[in-house]
Amino acid sequence: MRPQTSDDPQTRTMTLEAFADTIIPGEKRSSDDRAIAGAAPGGGAVAAGALELLEWDATGVSGGLDDFARALNTHAQAHTAEFGLPTDDTVPPFVALSYEERSAVVKRLTAPGHPEKALWVSLALFCNMSYDSAAHMSTADAIAAGHPGLTSMGVTTPDADGLWRFPNFSYGRPLAALHPDTTASGSPA
Amino acid sequence: MTSVERTDVLIVGTGFGGAIAAYHLAAGGAKVVMLERGPWLGTDDFEHDYKLGSSYTRIFDFVVGDGMSTLGGNCVGGGSVVYFAAMPRAPRFVFDRKGSIARRMWPSAITRDTLDPWYDRVAESIPITQQGWEDASYSGGLWAAACNHAGRTANPVPAAVDTTKCTNCNWMMAGCRFEAKQSLLFNYLPAALAHGAEIKPLHEVQKISKNEDGDYRVHYLRVDDEDYRETTGSGTIDAKIVVIAAGAAATPVILQRSEATLGPMPHAVGRYFSGNGERLNTAVLNEDRVRDVLGLDRGDGLAYAANQIGKGPTVANWDRLDGSLPEYSRYSLEQLYFPPGLGTILALTGGADPSWFGPDKKEMLARWRSWLIIFQMIEDDNEGVFGPPPERGNADRLSQQMLGIGRLSYKPTLNTSAAWAMADADVKDILERDGLATVTPWTNDLVGAYTVHPLASCRIGDDPHTSALDDGHELRGHPGIFVTDGSAVPGALTVNPAMTISALAERAIPGIVRAAQERGVAVTYGAPAPSGATNGRAGVQPLIPALLRK
Ligand SMILES: Cc1cc2nc3c(=O)[nH]c(=O)nc-3n(C[C@H](O)[C@H](O)[C@H](O)COP(=O)(O)OP(=O)(O)OC[C@H]3O[C@@H](n4cnc5c(N)ncnc54)[C@H](O)[C@@H]3O)c2cc1C
Numbered sequence: 001m002r003p004q005t006s007d008d009p010q011t012r013t014m015t016l017e018a019f020a021d022t023i024i025p026g027e028k029r030s031s032d033d034r035a036i037a038g039a040a041p042g043g044g045a046v047a048a049g050a051l052e053l054l055e056w057d058a059t060g061v062s063g064g065l066d067d068f069a070r071a072l073n074t075h076a077q078a079h080t081a082e083f084g085l086p087t088d089d090t091v092p093p094f095v096a097l098s099y100e101e102r103s104a105v106v107k108r109l110t111a112p113g114h115p116e117k118a119l120w121v122s123l124a125l126f127c128n129m130s131y132d133s134a135a136h137m138s139t140a141d142a143i144a145a146g147h148p149g150l151t152s153m154g155v156t157t158p159d160a161d162g163l164w165r166f167p168n169f170s171y172g173r174p175l176a177a178l179h180p181d182t183t184a185s186g187s188p189a
Numbered sequence: 190m191t192s193v194e195r196t197d198v199l200i201v202g203t204g205f206g207g208a209i210a211a212y213h214l215a216a217g218g219a220k221v222v223m224l225e226r227g228p229w230l231g232t233d234d235f236e237h238d239y240k241l242g243s244s245y246t247r248i249f250d251f252v253v254g255d256g257m258s259t260l261g262g263n264c265v266g267g268g269s270v271v272y273f274a275a276m277p278r279a280p281r282f283v284f285d286r287k288g289s290i291a292r293r294m295w296p297s298a299i300t301r302d303t304l305d306p307w308y309d310r311v312a313e314s315i316p317i318t319q320q321g322w323e324d325a326s327y328s329g330g331l332w333a334a335a336c337n338h339a340g341r342t343a344n345p346v347p348a349a350v351d352t353t354k355c356t357n358c359n360w361m362m363a364g365c366r367f368e369a370k371q372s373l374l375f376n377y378l379p380a381a382l383a384h385g386a387e388i389k390p391l392h393e394v395q396k397i398s399k400n401e402d403g404d405y406r407v408h409y410l411r412v413d414d415e416d417y418r419e420t421t422g423s424g425t426i427d428a429k430i431v432v433i434a435a436g437a438a439a440t441p442v443i444l445q446r447s448e449a450t451l452g453p454m455p456h457a458v459g460r461y462f463s464g465n466g467e468r469l470n471t472a473v474l475n476e477d478r479v480r481d482v483l484g485l486d487r488g489d490g491l492a493y494a495a496n497q498i499g500k501g502p503t504v505a506n507w508d509r510l511d512g513s514l515p516e517y518s519r520y521s522l523e524q525l526y527f528p529p530g531l532g533t534i535l536a537l538t539g540g541a542d543p544s545w546f547g548p549d550k551k552e553m554l555a556r557w558r559s560w561l562i563i564f565q566m567i568e569d570d571n572e573g574v575f576g577p578p579p580e581r582g583n584a585d586r587l588s589q590q591m592l593g594i595g596r597l598s599y600k601p602t603l604n605t606s607a608a609w610a611m612a613d614a615d616v617k618d619i620l621e622r623d624g625l626a627t628v629t630p631w632t633n634d635l636v637g638a639y640t641v642h643p644l645a646s647c648r649i650g651d652d653p654h655t656s657a658l659d660d661g662h663e664l665r666g667h668p669g670i671f672v673t674d675g676s677a678v679p680g681a682l683t684v685n686p687a688m689t690i691s692a693l694a695e696r697a698i699p700g701i702v703r704a705a706q707e708r709g710v711a712v713t714y715g716a717p718a719p720s721g722a723t724n725g726r727a728g729v730q731p732l733i734p735a736l737l738r739k
Pocket of ligand 1: 201203205206207224227260262263264265266267268269271272274275276362392395434435436437439443501502582641642643673675676685686687688690
């Protein structure tokens with residue numbers, strides 16, 4: 001499973017998975033899972049479908065994924081060299097990093113002033129969206145399928161017609177005094 | 190020979206500013222055409238779905254800038270379709286604001302007293318309900334109880350929501366499936382259509398030029414109905430009067446791009462942008478403390494855990510809306526809901542090393558049901574400036590829908606930053622008392638500051654150096670071009686802006702009607718409210734002569 005060139009599909013997938021897993025970490029799929037660092041219990045962005053979302057051309061980032069993966073590995077190599085971290089040629093350089101080091105790289109790339117910030121923020125945005133809103137699938141289906149993000153957040157199941165309704169929504173009683181300068185129609189005076 | 194499409198009045202954009210102008214001009218007898226860059230959706234099209242390509246991403250627009258990202262509507266009805274429908278009037282002191290120019294920035298003719306009759310006209314046209322405590326969502330009630338616990342007041346916010354139809358689904362940003370939200374699709378726009386106005390969706394206006402006869406020519410591109418990155422054709426329409434109401438994030442860009450054909454624009458076009466001082470805080474509530482300290486109980490074993498339930502903002506704290514306080518220290522704090530997708534990534538974990546990603550963020554998301562979002566509207570410094578326009582529209586579109594990169598640059602001044610810090614501290618003081626919650630502001634480091642209330646990028650005023658429009662909303666140096674949307678508002682309002690944008694648009698109409706008459710259009714002013722009600726019209730009658738005095 002040694003990656004041949006930085007462009008081969010497996011390298012690309014592992015690198016992007018490792019990035020997504022840095023944004024919303026999850027547990028390893030198997031004991032020899034390298035892309036997922038295992039920094040948090042339960043499914044993270046990868047299990048939530050981050051790669052599916054990123055690969056969808058509707059996002060506008062799918063065409064640039066090769067470049068993203070290549071650039072991320074270049075940044076990881078520089079980071080590894082800068083801090084004298086151990087190298088591991090069996091996996092892409094970003095994947096070789098510990099969760100803490102991956103996180104440090106992502107922090108740098110998305111910090112104000114970094115020339116590539118906008119690109120990395122957009123990639124992070126979609127990784128986050130795969131987890132917190134399952135933007136690659138219909139929300140009702142995602143909930144029915146036990147999507148890790150929506151399930152963990154406690155998003156409730158919609159009615160049979162796919163719509164949400166909350167008949168109970170209010171404490172139903174006055175909970176504060178009104179501002180003294182309120183007009184008859186309820187606006188500030 | 191190609192036939193030239195002509196109309197009396199061409200309106201760019203179908204949000205508040207566009208719809209109000211379209212209705213009155215069409216009802217008064219003018220031929221009106223509206224061009225809208227987004228699609229035309231109706232009630233049954235509005236889905237409860239976060240999937241890209243559902244109504245949520247079709248009708249919503251998110252433009253990332255340098256230091257400021259803007260969010261808005263992208264459909265027929267504009268922001269009214271995606272907005273939260275809080276419709277308060279702006280407090281009296283707002284109209285005396287000086288802001289960054291050290292003298293009153295509003296036209297001298299406009300005060301709360303002279304605007305009130307126009308607010309009344311809007312309130313008669315868009316049904317606005319004065320909400321009671323029984324309408325406040327759990328999150329609104331929680332905010333009220335926390336304010337009360339801290340010795341503050343709190344008010345249910347007036348809203349354009351029919352509470353008898355509302356299901357508290359909190360999907361307002363995807364369009365209202367239950368016809369509870371009184372968007373422009375139910376009042377001004379159908380009334381305009383009934384009077385013969387025409388709406389052309391998926392027509393994105395790029396620029397304006399002038400014909401030899403003095404008419405204007407509006408140039409548009411046709412946008413693909415699924416992939417907004419694609420265009421499918423182009424065209425022009427000639428008009429005697431042009432009303433630009435593309436929203437404060439788009440109107441100045443059209444004018445900047447028109448400079449090559451129309452000649453120099455006033456200095457204030459694309460300057461003085463305000464984000465209405467918006468900033469969000471996320472509180473993660475301790476459910477036990479909510480029960481013990483505030484005595485709240487939903488009656489189903491839960492104290493709160495109701496972030497998902499409701500109808501956007503329902504309760505606000507207005508204690509700092511006090512005209513005796515210095516400028517930049519007055520603000521409102523409004524409970525809000527923001528859906529996942531856009532509403533979680535910017536939330537920061539607490540602690541020593543707050544972060545927007547990672548294991549702690551995942552933990553924070555696991556407590557999402559116990560989130561309470563508080564929306565600050567402070568007085569900012571109108572520090573936003575638009576750079577040269579992109580190739581088309583107001584952004585380079587990244588995704589097929591919703592996400593693009595624009596040219597707005599916003600570097601908060603010390604006044605703005607200090608006001609945000611003050612409001613942050615206030616929210617913390619109210620919500621962290623007695624262990625109720627931990628509160629963090631959203632980060633401005635990722636997409637800059639952000640606003641759903643873009644304002645002032647082409648503003649009215651008395652001073653030609655600091656305002657692009659005269660007090661009748663006519664573009665200085667370009668007679669016959671009017672701007673009636675949020676870009677005309679001079680500055681931050683400390684409350685939600687749609688009510689004020691609409692009142693100003695109503696107030697601009699008599700002048701636009703007169704300009705049309707002067708160009709030979711057979712049109713009169715004086716339509717009733719879209720429903721036929723006439724109190725509002727009677728109320729503004731005494732103000733019109735002064736308005737038309739040149
Ligand atoms: C999520 C959200 C919640 C909000 N909640 C509230 C609230 O509770 N209360 C409140 O007062 N305000 C709220 N707002 C703000 C409110 O929606 C706006 O202030 C208001 O819609 C602005 O009105 P407008 O006339 O300036 O422009 P808009 O309503 O934005 O209309 C502009 C229209 O022009 C179109 N357009 C843009 N460029 C072009 C072009 N080149 N060619 C053709 N058409 C174009 C747009 O697609 C849009 O339809 C909210 C906004 C958002 C995004």
